[in-house]
Every structure is written in C-alpha cells, then in structure tokens.
Amino acid sequence: TEMLLEVENLKKYFNVGKHSLKAVDNVSFSVRRGETLGLVGESGSGKSTLGRTIVGLNEATGGKMVFEGRDVSTLSKKEKRKYNRIVQMIFQDPHASLNPRMKVGDIIAEGMDAHKLASGKERMHRIFSLLERVGLQGDHAKRYPHEFSGGQRQRIGIARALAVEPKFIVADEPISALDVSIQAQVINLMEDLQREMGLTFLFIAHDLGMVKHISDRIGVMYLGSFMELADSGDLFSEPLHPYTQALLSAIPAPTVSREKQERIILKGDPPSPISPPSGCRFRTRCPHAMEVCAAAVPEWKEIRPQHWTACHLY
Ligand code: SF4
Ligand code: MG
Numbered sequence: 001t002e003m004l005l006e007v008e009n010l011k012k013y014f015n016v017g018k019h020s021l022k023a024v025d026n027v028s029f030s031v032r033r034g035e036t037l038g039l040v041g042e043s044g045s046g047k048s049t050l051g052r053t054i055v056g057l058n059e060a061t062g063g064k065m066v067f068e069g070r071d072v073s074t075l076s077k078k079e080k081r082k083y084n085r086i087v088q089m090i091f092q093d094p095h096a097s098l099n100p101r102m103k104v105g106d107i108i109a110e111g112m113d114a115h116k117l118a119s120g121k122e123r124m125h126r127i128f129s130l131l132e133r134v135g136l137q138g139d140h141a142k143r144y145p146h147e148f149s150g151g152q153r154q155r156i157g158i159a160r161a162l163a164v165e166p167k168f169i170v171a172d173e174p175i176s177a178l179d180v181s182i183q184a185q186v187i188n189l190m191e192d193l194q195r196e197m198g199l200t201f202l203f204i205a206h207d208l209g210m211v212k213h214i215s216d217r218i219g220v221m222y223l224g225s226f227m228e229l230a231d232s233g234d235l236f237s238e239p240l241h242p243y244t245q246a247l248l249s250a251i252p253a254p255t256v257s258r259e260k261q262e263r264i265i266l267k268g269d270p271p272s273p274i275s276p277p278s279g280c281r282f283r284t285r286c287p288h289a290m291e292v293c294a295a296a297v298p299e300w301k302e303i304r305p306q307h308w309t310a311c312h313l314y
Pocket of ligand 1: 241242290311
C-alpha cells in the first residue's frame with residue numbers, strides 16, 4: 001500500500017480533575033510511504049500528544065491506527081515490539097532527552113541492545129558508523145552529552161533513532177530549540193537520511209515557515225483537531241481555512257508570495273482545551289464566524305483533490 005500509516009478518528013483524552021481534556025479529538029489522516037508530513041499548530045494544539053500516541057508513548061482513548069495495512073491495536077506482542085522499533089521519535093529538547101550519566105555510545109545503542117540487534121564488535125562498529133552518518137566522530141561515543149552543543153545533541157538523538165532501523169520517525173519540534181544557524185543543517189541532515197534510507201517523517205513544528213521546505217504535505221492543528229491538510233504548495237498558495245490563512249499572513253513576505261500581504265490578526269487567545277467552544281473550535285477567533293459555526297462541528301471534507309479542511313465556508 002502507498003499509505004504507511006492511516007489514522008482514523010483518533011482520540012486522546014486526559015482526565016484533569018473531573019474534566020476531560022480532549023488533547024486529540026477525532027483526527028483522521030494518512031501518511032504516505034517516503035513522504036514528510038509537516039504538522040503545525042500552536043502549543044496546546046495537541047500535535048505532540050498526537051505524535052506520542054502514534055509512537056505508542058500514549059495509549060489512544062479511541063479511534064484506530066493502521067500501519068502497513070494492519071490495525072496496530074490487533075498486533076501480537078511480538079509484532080507490537082517490532083512496531084515500537086520501526087516507529088521512532090526524535091524529541092524537541094536534545095538536552096532533556098539524553099541521559100546525562102550515560103556515554104553517547106551507550107545512549108545510541110540503548111534501543112539496539114533492547115532489540116538485540118547487535119553485540120560486541122558489530123555493536124561498536126554500528127555506533128561508530130551512526131555517529132559518522134549524522135556528522136559526528138566515531139570516538140565521540142566515549143563522551144557524555146554535556147560535552148556537545150545543542151545541534152550536536154540533536155544529531156545524537158537522530159543517531160539513537162536510526163540505530164534500530166526505523167521506517168517511520170515522528171520528529172517533535174526537532175529544530176525549535178536550536179539556533180537559527182543550526183536549524184538548516186539539521187533539516188538537511190534529515191532530508192539526506194530520508195533519501196538514503198527511505199524514511200517517512202511526521203515533522204512537528206509550531207510555525208509554517210519551519211516545515212515549508214521539508215514537507216511534502218502539511219497538516220494544521222488547532223485545539224486538538226485538524227483544520228486543514230494539503231500538499232505544501234497548495235497550502236501556501238491557496239489556504240482554505242481561516243486559521244491557516246491567519247498563520248500564513250504572519251509569515252514575512254519573501255517566504256510566501258501572495259497577491260495581498262495583509263496580516264490577519266486573530267482576536268483573543270486559544271480557549272482552554274478543557275472547555276472548547278461548541279461547533280467549530282476556531283469560531284471564537286475566526287474573522288468569518290457565522291451562526292452555523294456555533295451550532296455544528298464542521299465536517300472534515302476533501303474540498304479539492306487531496307486538499308482537506310473542516311470549515312462551514314466550504
Ligand atoms: Fe470560521 Fe466557521 Fe469556518 Fe470555523 S467553520 S473556521 S468559525 S467560518
Ligand atoms: Mg510540543
């Protein structure tokens with residue numbers, strides 16, 4: 001199948017006191033083999049929760065994930081172990097995600113050891129070649145994470161993910177914590193690795209500018225739901241959803257060429273995900289909100305070929 005991962009009506013709710021926080025609510029999309037799907041949203045939009053649910057760090061509250069044609073919830077224990085190996089995550093903060101008391105070589109090999117992929121000389125050899133593959137030196141294996149810069153630590157995080165021979169990598173804001181000058185290097189590295197190893201990425205970021213160049217398609221999340229999903233080019237040239245239009249209008253002109261470069265200022269802050277607005281979640285900030293927007297949740301629809309949105313305007 002062309003689709004590596006199909007997500008159907010996925011939900012992840014958390015109990016907060018007597019309330020239910022709907023961090024991810026009824027999300028449906030697919031990831032094609034070999035593509036990079038960018039996922040954009042403000043903090044609290046549920047994008048990290050969605051990523052963590054896909055890799056199995058969270059248990060879904062409802063819905064379905066189908067990976068390589070198989071419903072993940074029906075996998076045997078052995079198959080689930082394999083799923084946990086071939087679906088990996090790279091984290092936002094390369095400092096917090098690397099154990100400061102472990103040598104870099106052992107950090108990289110942790111998953112390899114857990115899945116018994118290599119031992120002895122072969123293990124050492126793999127650690128060295130992974131370090132070199134991500135642009136570091138083999139003898140860095142003997143050092144500790146604090147001896148490296150933020151960009152180098154993110155490279156170590158990437159090597160750790162690669163060590164278990166993954167197919168699909170969820171990268172949760174992998175460049176947000178890095179200096180702007182380093183961001184492009186890490187993006188280039190990820191693109192090279194994707195080409196060479198046939199990897200598929202879900203690339204999470206908080207703004208559209210960051211995912212523009214690496215993404216084949218882009219999804220936009222707001223308060224736990226998808227607002228829009230389209231090919232990168234289409235999303236930038238013909239955004240359908242008022243939220244996407246507002247996000248795009250905030251990007252400086254040279255990055256996006258548009259007829260009229262008018263900044264759309266959204267009113268207010270995002271509401272709490274514990275008590276989201278009725279109907280369309282975006283309606284309290286939408287410049288186009290109508291009566292129907294409060295009454296009914298807009299359907300997730302394919303408005304043009306491969307261009308999905310949830311909005312009563314369409
Ligand atoms: Fe705006 Fe209504 Fe569309 Fe929501 S459904 S984005 S409130 S026009
Ligand atoms: Mg996050």
